[in-house]
Amino acid sequence: MCGIIAYSGKGDAAILAFESLKKLEYRGYDSWGVAALLANGKKAFSVIKKVGKIGATNSEFVKQAIPEQNHMAIAHTRWATHGGVTEQNAHPHLDCRLTIAVVHNGIIENYQGIRNSLNTPGEAHEFKSQTDTEVIPHYIEHLMQKEGCDFLTAARKAAILIKGRSAFVALNSETGQMFAARKGAPLIVGIHENNSEEFFIASDLTAFLDHTNKVMYLDDNEGLSISNGKIDFFDIETGAPKQKRVVDIHWHGKANLEKEGYDHFLIKEIMEQKYTIAAAINQDDEKIQDVADAIKGAFGTFLVGCGTAGKVCMTGEYLFSKIAKKHVNSVVASEFSGYQHYLTPKTLVVAVSQSGETADVLEAIEIAKSKSAKIVSLLNVFGSTMMRVSDDFFITNAGAERAVVSTKATTAQLAVLSLLAYAAAGRLQEGKLLLMNAASSVNDMLNPRYEEHLKRLALILQDKKDIFIIGRGLNYPIALEAAIKLQETCNIHAQGFAGGELKHGPLALVGPDTPCIVLVANDDAKQDILNNASEVKARGGFIIGISPENDEVFDFWVKVPDAGNASPIVNIIPVQILAYNIALLLGRDPDYPRNLAKSVTVK
Numbered sequence: 001m002c003g004i005i006a007y008s009g010k011g012d013a014a015i016l017a018f019e020s021l022k023k024l025e026y027r028g029y030d031s032w033g034v035a036a037l038l039a040n041g042k043k044a045f046s047v048i049k050k051v052g053k054i055g056a057t058n059s060e061f062v063k064q065a066i067p068e069q070n071h072m073a074i075a076h077t078r079w080a081t082h083g084g085v086t087e088q089n090a091h092p093h094l095d096c097r098l099t100i101a102v103v104h105n106g107i108i109e110n111y112q113g114i115r116n117s118l119n120t121p122g123e124a125h126e127f128k129s130q131t132d133t134e135v136i137p138h139y140i141e142h143l144m145q146k147e148g149c150d151f152l153t154a155a156r157k158a159a160i161l162i163k164g165r166s167a168f169v170a171l172n173s174e175t176g177q178m179f180a181a182r183k184g185a186p187l188i189v190g191i192h193e194n195n196s197e198e199f200f201i202a203s204d205l206t207a208f209l210d211h212t213n214k215v216m217y218l219d220d221n222e223g224l225s226i227s228n229g230k231i232d233f234f235d236i237e238t239g240a241p242k243q244k245r246v247v248d249i250h251w252h253g254k255a256n257l258e259k260e261g262y263d264h265f266l267i268k269e270i271m272e273q274k275y276t277i278a279a280a281i282n283q284d285d286e287k288i289q290d291v292a293d294a295i296k297g298a299f300g301t302f303l304v305g306c307g308t309a310g311k312v313c314m315t316g317e318y319l320f321s322k323i324a325k326k327h328v329n330s331v332v333a334s335e336f337s338g339y340q341h342y343l344t345p346k347t348l349v350v351a352v353s354q355s356g357e358t359a360d361v362l363e364a365i366e367i368a369k370s371k372s373a374k375i376v377s378l379l380n381v382f383g384s385t386m387m388r389v390s391d392d393f394f395i396t397n398a399g400a401e402r403a404v405v406s407t408k409a410t411t412a413q414l415a416v417l418s419l420l421a422y423a424a425a426g427r428l429q430e431g432k433l434l435l436m437n438a439a440s441s442v443n444d445m446l447n448p449r450y451e452e453h454l455k456r457l458a459l460i461l462q463d464k465k466d467i468f469i470i471g472r473g474l475n476y477p478i479a480l481e482a483a484i485k486l487q488e489t490c491n492i493h494a495q496g497f498a499g500g501e502l503k504h505g506p507l508a509l510v511g512p513d514t515p516c517i518v519l520v521a522n523d524d525a526k527q528d529i530l531n532n533a534s535e536v537k538a539r540g541g542f543i544i545g546i547s548p549e550n551d552e553v554f555d556f557w558v559k560v561p562d563a564g565n566a567s568p569i570v571n572i573i574p575v576q577i578l579a580y581n582i583a584l585l586l587g588r589d590p591d592y593p594r595n596l597a598k599s600v601t602v603k
């Protein structure tokens with residue numbers, strides 16, 4: 001949530017920061033801004049701030065706005081937390097003297113107290129925004145003006161003072177120094193391959209992968225400074241120097257970051273499921289077996305995730321029950337603290353997250369670690385915070401997921417959890433075969449004719465106010481996930497239910513033509529879910545069956561392959577395509593749903 005990028009080197013800093021910031025747009029797209037430090041002894045900033053998506057602006061605009069030479073810049077794309085979406089609230093924020101510019105990601109829980117402390121009879125600071133961030137440049141200014149601190153010491157003291165998960169970069173126009181601090185939100189440094197004096201600092205390495213594969217990861221409570229082209233790392237609390245290892249990142253195909261001829265990332269990523277499911281199950285068998293054995297042997301296993309990943313965890317609970325006859329608990333990460341009383345050093349927490357940066361999941365991990373529980377993560381982003389704080393991890397191999405709406409990462413997570421369930425049952429090879437068959441069925445399914453069929457359904461559903469989705473067993477959590485897809489992509493009120501629950505209340509909402517998507521698999525829940533569909537139809541509902549076979553209760557049939565226990569994977573894909581096509585009909589932006597951001601780094 002919010003994306004930060006900073007650049008220091010011989011290049012055109014404002015343009016490099018601006019172009020890199022575009023790659024972080026998925027983290028927030030309310031507004032954006034750049035501050036560039038002008039060269040040739042000017043000791044001043046040139047600042048641009050705009051409301052709206054950065055993707056809508058080209059670099060020509062930045063060149064015209066900042067025509068002067070500059071070699072240091074910071075930039076930010078915002079997902080509003082404190083203060084509305086206005087130019088004043090867009091970052092960078094500056095101090096009163098306009099010599100310190102700051103970009104920030106996260107939340108400063110104690111900002112109000114800091115702000116109050118800066119406005120005393122003897123000292124008044126002019127705040128121009130309603131943001132929490134603005135206290136940082138003013139506090140640094142206060143320390144430099146009133147307490148005689150140098151810039152780097154003042155910035156480090158500001159980093160110590162602020163509470164809450166965040167990261168920030170501060171730039172000083174008078175000294176030409178840059179300072180960055182990580183306190184719970186990601187910050188990664190890229191060093192140019194051929195120039196050890198050229199640096200990128202970003203919330204996500206995808207921002208600078210076009211320029212370098214060489215990265216250094218900041219850990220929590222670590223900071224860095226750049227002065228005269230030299231970078232230094234240190235502990236924020238003590239100031240003690242830190243050594244950092246340079247890591248070569250080769251897992252992330254650069255081409256994966258572009259739309260490659262598709263109109264949107266969302267449809268590109270849906271189509272990539274032709275091969276990402278096969279990539280997801282390409283795991284080390286021994287490691288899968290070891291973790292499956294650990295799940296079996298643990299005194300309580302918790303699958304923890306948020307949103308879509310939370311629904312994957314819920315599916316995991318059913319998979320383990322059905323395949324391995326093993327009880328595991330799925331818990332929404334933001335509710336995990338309520339379960340801390342059950343945690344012991346023999347507990348295993350399996351964290352599921354595309355980004356590996358979600359604050360609620362990180363907090364759950366912290367709670368689990370405080371009880372000495374073991375942590376295994378299923379992640380899509382190599383090098384993410386979760387990977388670094390877990391005892392073990394699997395990478396789901398879906399490649400960079402740029403659309404805010406998760407698709408290919410979801411099916412990859414489902415595939416890895418299924419493998420673990422089969423391994424826990426001592427049937428890993430059987431599970432692999434099942435998933436390989438599912439992957440090849442998905443490959444056959446994702447053809448233009450299939451999309452045409454779903455476009456016809458999109459035309460029928462585009463003007464509906466409510467859509468129900470029902471499923472049972474393995475497909476109950478997928479009904480909940482299908483609802484999330486329709487909510488965020490189309491902004492339609494969609495709600496998922498366990499098929500059996502309708503008659504306990506929600507059936508009262510069904511009227512003539514209420515659409516109800518029914519997720520069917522060839523399993524022991526099939527007859528019951530078809531009966532539930534009939535109950536909806538008897539009350540006038542319009543039944544859309546997502547099912548391997550047609551049935552007389554369906555008003556519209558979407559065929560899916562008969563994938564056995566991999567039915568959650570194949571059943572969600574038509575809903576993803578449907579949501580994309582309804583969004584297009586309604587004129588929504590499928591890649592950037594309103595009010596959302598991809599990497600949710602606030603609680």
Ligand code: F6R
Nearest residue numbers: 307308309353354355358405406
């Ligand atoms: C919905 C979606 C979100 C994420 C959730 C967790 O399409 O993408 O619900 O699943 O924000 O994000 P990660 O998986 O990065 O932890």
